[in-house]
Amino acid sequence: MMMDETELKGLLSKVRSGRLSRRGFVQRMAAVGVVAPLATQLLAIGGVAQAQTKSSYKPTKRGGGGALKVLWWQGPTLLNPHFATGTKDQDGSRVFYEPLAAWDPEGNLVPVLAAEIPTRANGGLAADGKSVTWKLKQGVKFHDGAPFTADDVVFNWEYSRDPATAAVTSGSYKDVQVEKIDQFTVKVIFPVSKPFWADAFIGVNGMIIPKHLFKDFTGAKSREAPTNLKPVGTGPYLFKEFKPGDLLTGDINPNYHMPNRPYFDSFELKGGGDAVSAARAVLQTGEYDFAWNMQVEDEVLLRLEKGGKGRVHINESGSMEHIQFNTTDPWTEVDGERSSIKTVHPTLSDKAVRDALALLIDRDSVQKYIYGRTGIATANYLFNPPAFRSKSITDTFNVDAAIDILEKAGWKKGADGIREKGGKKLKFVFQTSINQPRQKTQAIFKQACQKAGIEIEIKSVTASVFFSSDVANPDTYPHFYTDLQMYTTGPSFPDPGVWMQSYLSREVCQKDNKWQGRNITRYRNKAWDDLYDKAEQELDPIKRAAMYMELNNMVVRDRAVVGVIARSGVSAMNGKLQANPSGWDSNFWDLFDWYKDA
Amino acid sequence: MSSDFLLRRLLIAIPSLLGISVVLFTVLALAPGDPFGELVTNPNVPAEVRLALRASLGLDDPIYLRYFRWLWAMLQGDWGFSFVSRMSVDRLILQRLPTTVAVIGASQILAIMVAIPVGVLAAAKPYSMFDQIANTFAFIGFSLPTFFTGLLLILVFSVQLDWLPIVYSTEVGGSGLTYIWNAVRQAIMPVTVLGLFQGASLVRYVRSSVLEVIKLDFVTTARSKGIGERKVLVLHVVRNALIPVVTLVALQMPIVFGGAIVTEQIFRVPGIGSLLISAMLANDTPVIMGVTFVFSCLVVLFNLLADILYGWLDPRIALR
Numbered sequence: 022m023m024m025d026e027t028e029l030k031g032l033l034s035k036v037r038s039g040r041l042s043r044r045g046f047v048q049r050m051a052a053v054g055v056v057a058p059l060a061t062q063l064l065a066i067g068g069v070a071q072a073q074t075k076s077s078y079k080p081t082k083r084g085g086g087g088a089l090k091v092l093w094w095q096g097p098t099l100l101n102p103h104f105a106t107g108t109k110d111q112d113g114s115r116v117f118y119e120p121l122a123a124w125d126p127e128g129n130l131v132p133v134l135a136a137e138i139p140t141r142a143n144g145g146l147a148a149d150g151k152s153v154t155w156k157l158k159q160g161v162k163f164h165d166g167a168p169f170t171a172d173d174v175v176f177n178w179e180y181s182r183d184p185a186t187a188a189v190t191s192g193s194y195k196d197v198q199v200e201k202i203d204q205f206t207v208k209v210i211f212p213v214s215k216p217f218w219a220d221a222f223i224g225v226n227g228m229i230i231p232k233h234l235f236k237d238f239t240g241a242k243s244r245e246a247p248t249n250l251k252p253v254g255t256g257p258y259l260f261k262e263f264k265p266g267d268l269l270t271g272d273i274n275p276n277y278h279m280p281n282r283p284y285f286d287s288f289e290l291k292g293g294g295d296a297v298s299a300a301r302a303v304l305q306t307g308e309y310d311f312a313w314n315m316q317v318e319d320e321v322l323l324r325l326e327k328g329g330k331g332r333v334h335i336n337e338s339g340s341m342e343h344i345q346f347n348t349t350d351p352w353t354e355v356d357g358e359r360s361s362i363k364t365v366h367p368t369l370s371d372k373a374v375r376d377a378l379a380l381l382i383d384r385d386s387v388q389k390y391i392y393g394r395t396g397i398a399t400a401n402y403l404f405n406p407p408a409f410r411s412k413s414i415t416d417t418f419n420v421d422a423a424i425d426i427l428e429k430a431g432w433k434k435g436a437d438g439i440r441e442k443g444g445k446k447l448k449f450v451f452q453t454s455i456n457q458p459r460q461k462t463q464a465i466f467k468q469a470c471q472k473a474g475i476e477i478e479i480k481s482v483t484a485s486v487f488f489s490s491d492v493a494n495p496d497t498y499p500h501f502y503t504d505l506q507m508y509t510t511g512p513s514f515p516d517p518g519v520w521m522q523s524y525l526s527r528e529v530c531q532k533d534n535k536w537q538g539r540n541i542t543r544y545r546n547k548a549w550d551d552l553y554d555k556a557e558q559e560l561d562p563i564k565r566a567a568m569y570m571e572l573n574n575m576v577v578r579d580r581a582v583v584g585v586i587a588r589s590g591v592s593a594m595n596g597k598l599q600a601n602p603s604g605w606d607s608n609f610w611d612l613f614d615w616y617k618d619a
Numbered sequence: 620m621s622s623d624f625l626l627r628r629l630l631i632a633i634p635s636l637l638g639i640s641v642v643l644f645t646v647l648a649l650a651p652g653d654p655f656g657e658l659v660t661n662p663n664v665p666a667e668v669r670l671a672l673r674a675s676l677g678l679d680d681p682i683y684l685r686y687f688r689w690l691w692a693m694l695q696g697d698w699g700f701s702f703v704s705r706m707s708v709d710r711l712i713l714q715r716l717p718t719t720v721a722v723i724g725a726s727q728i729l730a731i732m733v734a735i736p737v738g739v740l741a742a743a744k745p746y747s748m749f750d751q752i753a754n755t756f757a758f759i760g761f762s763l764p765t766f767f768t769g770l771l772l773i774l775v776f777s778v779q780l781d782w783l784p785i786v787y788s789t790e791v792g793g794s795g796l797t798y799i800w801n802a803v804r805q806a807i808m809p810v811t812v813l814g815l816f817q818g819a820s821l822v823r824y825v826r827s828s829v830l831e832v833i834k835l836d837f838v839t840t841a842r843s844k845g846i847g848e849r850k851v852l853v854l855h856v857v858r859n860a861l862i863p864v865v866t867l868v869a870l871q872m873p874i875v876f877g878g879a880i881v882t883e884q885i886f887r888v889p890g891i892g893s894l895l896i897s898a899m900l901a902n903d904t905p906v907i908m909g910v911t912f913v914f915s916c917l918v919v920l921f922n923l924l925a926d927i928l929y930g931w932l933d934p935r936i937a938l939r
Contacts, residue, residue: 092786095897098704106658106703187671192663226663241675244705262790264714265704266897267889270790291788293897294887298773298785306777308784328778485652485902488659490669494651499659510660520662537666 077599078614080284084273086617089285091311094299096292098265101249102228103181103188108607109292111225112313113269115609116288117164117254120227121155121174122219124605126336128406128515130219131611134158134169134229134255136205139218150214150560155222157205161278163231164253164260171201174222176232185240192519193226216560217516224514224606229255257283257613266292277613284616297321303593304331310598310617313608315591318458319393322591331595335394338604339405339511339520340588342396342462344382344451345542346375346580351450351502358532359495359502362543368445369504373430375580377423378449378505379416381469384585386418390465391458396586403573404587405604406515408562411570414577423473432474440474449504452480452496454487459507462585477505492535499536501543509588515605517569518557524576526550544581628926632919639915643908644689648682652902654702676702689908699905703898708909712891718789719890722809723879729814730821731868738825739857745830753822760819765878769812769885776808783808787888809886813879817871825864832860862932869925873918 032046080086097113098106105111121135130138136156139145145154161169178199181188188194198210199221209221221227234253238246252260255278258271271288291309299312300321305328315322315333322333350364368374384398400416403409432440432447440447451466453459460481467477480503482496487508495502512520522528526545530538549572556568576582590604597617602608653673658664673679677688692699698708741750776783784805791801832838833856841855842848880892887893891910898906930936 098701098901099706104705106655184667184671187668187675189658189661189664189668191668192665195665244700250706264789264889265701265706265711266894267715268789289788289790291786291790291887293889293893294786294884298885298887301778302785306781306785308786483652485900489651489653489902490655490659490673491651491653496651497659508660510662513661513663523662534666535670537670539662539666 076611076614078282078616079599079618080616081281083275083277083281083283084286086284086286088287088289089311089615090289090291090309091313092294092299092302092309093290093292093313094294094296095314096266096290097269099249100252100260100263100269101230101243101246102225103177103186103190103230104243104249105189105225108225108314111228111607112609113290114228114252115225115256115607116258116269116271116290116612117252117256117260118228118230119255120224120229121157121222122224122227123607123610124224124515124603125610126601126603126605128408128605130223132158134161146218150216150218151211153209153218154202155207155209157207158278159205161255162276163255164274165231165234167231167233169229169231169255170204171207173229173232174207175199175201176236177229178221180230180235180239180243183240186243188243190226193220197221214558214560216557216562216565217514217518219516220514224610258288261287268292279613282613300325300593301328303595304328304333307331307595310595311600312593315395315593316456316458317591318391319395322395322593323393325593329596331593331598333394334592334594334600334602336590336592336602336604337405337407338588338590339513339515339517340509340590340604341402341404341511341584342459342507342509342586342588343402343582343584344466344505344507345501345582346378347501347504347506347542348545348581349543351504356532360500360543362529362531362545366504368447369449371430372580373426374432374447377426377473378470378475379580379583380419380423380426381466381473381475382416382583382585383418383465383469386465387462387586391461392586392588394589395591396588399584399587400577401573401584401587402577402582403517403521403569404584405511406517409517409566409569409573411573413570413574416577416583418469420469420472427473427475434474438474439476447475448478449475450478450480451505451507452482452487452498452503453507454484454498455481456484462507490537497536499530499538499541501530501541506541507585513605521553521569521572524549524572524581525553542581544576544579546575546579549575625923625927628923632923635919636912636915640690640693640908640912641686643911644686644904645682647904647907648685650902653678654902654904689905693912698909701898701903701906703901703903703906708905711894711906712909712913715889715891715894718888719876719879719883719892722806722883722888722890723813723875725806725810726813726817726879727868727872727875729810730817733815733818734821734825735857735861735864738822739829739852739860741822742826742829742833742860743852750826753826757819757822760815760822763816765812765816765882766885768816769808769882772808772812773885785886787886789889809882809888813875813882816878817875821864821868824867825860828860828863829856832856862929865932866925866929869921869928872921873914876914876917 093109095109097109099110100114102114102118105114119133122130122132122138125131132138136158137143139153139155157171163169178194180186181190181194196212200208202208231253234248235246250263257274257277259274261270261272263269269290273283273286296315296317300315300317302308303312304325307330326333346369347360347366349360349362350366351360353364355361355363388396388398400414401411427440432442435441451463453463463479467479470477486494486496487498489497491497498506498508523539524544525540528538528540529543530536530541552568552572556565559565590602592602594600600615601611603610658669677685700707701711737753741753744750773785777785787805787809838855841851880896883890883892884896895910
């Protein structure tokens with residue numbers, strides 16, 4: 022990295038003693054390529070108290086804002102955060118349930134049910150990185166009047182980690198231990214030093230359900246809890262009515278634990294329909310105040326914005342649209358599976374071919390003509406959070422260079438215009454899910470490949486099949502029974518640790534593990550595995566970020582994967598509405614702060 | 620008509636319903652995909668959880684076992700629970716049913732109120748100016764798909780004129796008169812789209828049915844008795860001409876439920892049609908089974924109703 026350790030330690034001690042402002046520190050770090058969220062975490066670990074992100078909330082009294090009407094084109098279907106199958110359910114649950122802390126759009130932690138964010142200075146973070154102690158906010162009450170205490174926090178850990186519950190949040194809880202220190206203090210203990218400690222009880226996986234209403238419904242009985250369908254939480258709105266997929270309503274919580282909040286008297290979430298008409302109902306007719314996940318071409322959004330009733334809000338997120346190169350042979354069956362790690366790809370195994378393909382992705386056109394403001398062209402795989410963004414990948418679109426590489430490697434054009442060598446032709450099947458922007462991207466890539474003498478056969482699979490865990494279906498993305506494929510994933514927390522497991526050799530996705538492994542490309546590289554393991558033990562955030570950049574550089578340079586577009590969170594909101602959606606947490610992470618300008 | 624007839628018809632319905640459920644279940648079970656969607660790409664969800672969920676929903680069991688489990692529960696009145704929302708299916712359907720019945724009922728009434736007068740008048744003076752215009756509009760009406768007319772209405776009345784809301788909500792604001800006005804206002808577009816579509820095809824039936832009756836001898840007799848033209852038309856012609864139309868309306872009802880799915884999607888009408896669509900997109904088998912079962916019951920029921928009505932309206936037809 023560009024800054025050595027002694028220099029950094031010097032800076033940190035300056036901040037501690039007050040000779041350098043926090044802001045000044047963050048700016049200095051930005052100058053050397055370390056962006057705000059990481060610099061803030063650095064301060065936390067370096068023993069500097071975290072500045073509370075300043076809220077821009079203006080109203081001076083609770084209520085009086087009328088109804089808040091929001092539109093989710095896929096409505097929430099269940100309201101227990103531990104069973105949320107997607108963002109829609111996490112958002113629906115978040116109206117009523119809250120975590121100890123939330124992630125703001127810049128990736129900073131904001132306390133919600135916690136009294137403060139744990140730091141080295143306040144004794145919350147252990148020096149060895151093996152535990153975190155949370156001080157809980159006192160005087161918080163659940164909607165039924167029961168007090169919120171450490172017992173509720175501990176209960177959520179027990180509830181989620183129980184394999185019989187099959188909670189989708191269990192990834193955040195199964196490997197940690199949680200202890201109650203006193204009525205308002207809990208300690209999270211990690212088995213090993215954990216550089217990224219902010220997971221359990223935070224953000225979408227951290228919403229706290231009340232112990233007194235769920236304690237008789239754990240494990241296999243969890244489905245029968247009556248509270249699953251009528252949530253009782255600590256959030257700014259009290260539950261009123263729920264119709265799965267259609268409607269969710271709430272009334273103001275008169276005893277909400279934050280002063281002067283919330284602003285709106287009632288809350289209504291309407292579900293169903295499609296993204297374009299949702300955008301229209303906010304931007305053009307103004308019937309609704311906010312619409313979620315505007316997966317609409319930017320051109321259409323720009324046109325609707327001319328309606329003048331609202332604006333499009335874009336926030337950074339971890340979502341990465343990327344193309345994967347199969348390292349194995351998808352056309353040969355070995356022991357009942359294709360793309361078996363016992364095979365190698367007949368043509369993609371030639372690095373020259375992969376290099377050429379990487380040069381044939383016209384990202385600028387994809388951004389300009391398809392995603393517009395809603396995407397950023399990049400060849401990186403790890404793009405966000407910005408602290409982990411490598412600057413050394415500079416792949417561009419260059420057909421001539423691709424042709425040159427192929428010629429030099431001996432791939433000559435045949436009579437049909439397709440390059441071949443030793444009887445093997447450069448013909449690839451490129452699959453993705455059915456989604457208009459994706460089909461357009463496929464077409465742009467196919468055209469460029471054609472110019473270079475590579476034939477691409479386009480395949481598109483219905484999203485509900487492509488993104489399923491169906492073991493018997495060969496068209497799912499984990500099977501990867503084609504040469505190339507494209508889709509979006511990304512870290513949902515502002516840390517890439519878990520997400521980057523997708524290139525670990527031990528995570529290879531195959532028949533043995535019912536295609537549940539995370540490593541879809543079947544990339545295997547000992548050096549990569551070692552560096553990953555080291556990064557997950559590294560407590561110095563700067564060194565760790567540098568390792569992650571190197572991990573990114575390795576997979577991209579080896580062409581296991583190449584980035585296409587970093588996709589942003591897009592929402593439509595009323596011109597007067599003040600809300601701040603975060604790419605690292607639920608859309609409703611700051612629902613308590615939502616208000617309308619007079 | 621005897622109770623014997625009724626009983627026999629209801630007994631015949633049982634094997635057909637069973638047959639429908641077997642076919643449906645098999646097709647759904649063979650269809651690829653599972654109800655987990657985003658869970659699969661979320662890196663923070665451990666693989667064991669996905670497998671445990673699949674197992675807990677019984678997705679890994681053989682098809683015949685799943686079917687018999689479903690059938691056995693259904694016979695005991697347990698409709699199962701939705702994979703996606705974990706709510707019981709009958710509750711989900713009951714939540715949605717009133718809206719569908721209201722919207723479809725209103726549109727059927729609109730369709731009948733438009734179709735009968737227009738059809739009768741058109742047939743009374745065939746090939747007149749009125750008949751030509753009515754025919755043209757009827758053709759346009761049932762040729763244009765509802766998603767097209769729906770979007771057209773939205774564009775004109777919501778976007779351009781800003782008179783009507785695009786989103787149909789079960790939770791309309793206000794109380795008393797404002798509530799009723801809000802409820803009516805949001806229903807105008809979906810009801811119009813559905814009603815006119817239905818009405819357009821009904822006009823054609825009414826017209827041809829009236830044309831057929833109007834040529835019959837008893838009409839000529841009535842006329843020769845000196846009864847006024849208006850009376851002849853209403854009392855003698857229309858009464859007889861409507862017999863086949865009534866059956867037709869009854870037989871069409873299930874089709875109307877199906878046809879409403881698209882309209883429900885466009886206007887976000889939270890009916891069972893939109894429930895069916897989202898359940899299909901999410902591979903939520905119990906809900907799909909439940910909704911389609913309701914639909915098949917409707918088909919059987921309205922078929923029976925049509926038969927009974929026919930016998931009642933036309934005593935010449937005996938039901939044995």
